[in-house]
Amino acid sequence: MPQKSAETGDIKCGVLMAKVIKSITKGDSKSLLLSISSITFASAKLSKLLGAMLLNHVIKFASDYGCSGVHIGCPQQGQYAEFVRRLTAEVGVWTSRSGKVVVRLSDIQRVSILLERLERAVQRKKAAALWQIEPYDPNALGHWQDRIAFSIKNNFGIPWDPDDQSYSWEPSVQYSRVLKFDNEIVGWLVCHFISEDVLRYGKLWVDPGWEQSGAPLAMLCDVMRSAHFQPNPNLGSENNRGYPVAQGCFISHPTNKNLHRFVSSKFKPVCDTWTELENYYYYFE
Numbered sequence: 079m080p081q082k083s084a085e086t087g088d089i090k091c092g093v094l095m096a097k098v099i100k101s102i103t104k105g106d107s108k109s110l111l112l113s114i115s116s117i118t119f120a121s122a123k124l125s126k127l128l129g130a131m132l133l134n135h136v137i138k139f140a141s142d143y144g145c146s147g148v149h150i151g152c153p154q155q156g157q158y159a160e161f162v163r164r165l166t167a168e169v170g171v172w173t174s175r176s177g178k179v180v181v182r183l184s185d186i187q188r189v190s191i192l193l194e195r196l197e198r199a200v201q202r203k204k205a206a207a208l209w210q211i212e213p214y215d216p217n218a219l220g221h222w223q224d225r226i227a228f229s230i231k232n233n234f235g236i237p238w239d240p241d242d243q244s245y246s247w248e249p250s251v252q253y254s255r256v257l258k259f260d261n262e263i264v265g266w267l268v269c270h271f272i273s274e275d276v277l278r279y280g281k282l283w284v285d286p287g288w289e290q291s292g293a294p295l296a297m298l299c300d301v302m303r304s305a306h307f308q309p310n311p312n313l314g315s316e317n318n319r320g321y322p323v324a325q326g327c328f329i330s331h332p333t334n335k336n337l338h339r340f341v342s343s344k345f346k347p348v349c350d351t352w353t354e355l356e357n358y359y360y361y362f363e
Contacts, residue, residue, distance in 0.1 A: 092119040092128055094136055098145065099244050112140035113149040117165070125161060130168045137170065137360060147361035151177055154354045166358050177355035179338070181328040181345055182276075188348040189326075190307060196344070197299050203292025211297055214254035214268065216240070225263045235283035238268045253277055253305050253323070255297040257284060264288055267297040269305075275324040277305050282337065289336065302326060325350075 094117045101111035114136065119125035140148050152162045154176075166172040183189050216222075222237065229236045238249050247270040257265030265284035272278050279301060284294050305323040330341040346352055 091124045092132055094132055109146035111147055111149050112145045129165045133165055133169045141362055147359055150358045151355055154356045170360050172358045172360050175357045176332060177357040178329050178331045180353040181341060181349045182325060182351045184325040184350050185348060192344060192348050193299060193302055196295055200292055200296045200299055207292060208259060209291060209293045210258050211300060212256045212258060214249060214251055214256055216251060221263055234285060237266050237281060253301050255300055257293050257297060265293060267301055269301055272327060276327055277323045278327040
């Protein structure tokens with residue numbers, strides 16, 4: 079992860095953190111993008127004096143590294159959003175797009191009521207189910223390699239690929255699920271920990287034709303029940319009242335209309351925070 083700093087003499091007064099990611103830019107071509115995760119300065123005055131200089135330096139770094147451009151993500155509201163808007167207005171020509179939505183859940187009472195309703199919906203679908211939900215098995219390399227190749231060939235969602243070095247996380251084996259039909263992988267819910275007590279319901283995918291089968295909701299309910307509502311006798315009451323994982327997290331994107339509509343209608347009313355992000359892109363010619 080590249081880190082650049084702005085310094086005055088021997089005093090470090092600003093830090094920019096970024097990582098190189100794979101991205102689809104123009105058309106369907108894949109390229110590298112330098113994604114800036116944070117820019118901070120010791121004071122507002124220093125940010126105004128040195129912000130443009132630091133960003134220009136990083137843009138040059140990205141160009142020399144062979145990236146197709148630079149990306150900055152930030153919340154749509156707040157001081158950091160205002161800072162990023164001002165900075166991108168000063169340096170070059172940037173394109174802005176609406177980004178993902180981060181949803182946090184920790185209210186056991188409100189979420190449990192919703193979960194029970196969703197589980198009843200799953201039961202109604204389950205009677206005619208032709209699918210099976212299995213635990214995630216990272217050792218089933220043949221199945222996963224075949225599935226990754228199949229996804230790439232058909233332009234489908236790609237599961238977590240252990241050979242892809244751009245990931246900054248690894249799946250939680252205990253809290254991930256695989257959807258199968260006739261012993262073939264047709265979907266998955268790959269979850270991972272953001273922190274010790276926050277589980278992200280990460281890569282949720284089912285192949286075309288399985289969206290209305292009840293399987294996506296069944297995988298989600300299974301993980302949520304297991305992670306947040308099955309008491310663990312080895313945990314004391316100080317640890318989320320004896321439940322294994324204190325908080326859950328969704329990352330939804332408005333471009334995935336079906337999933338985003340579901341998350342908005344079901345989880346927005348019971349979430350702790352609903353943070354809409356914005357993306358800024360600077361592409362090299």
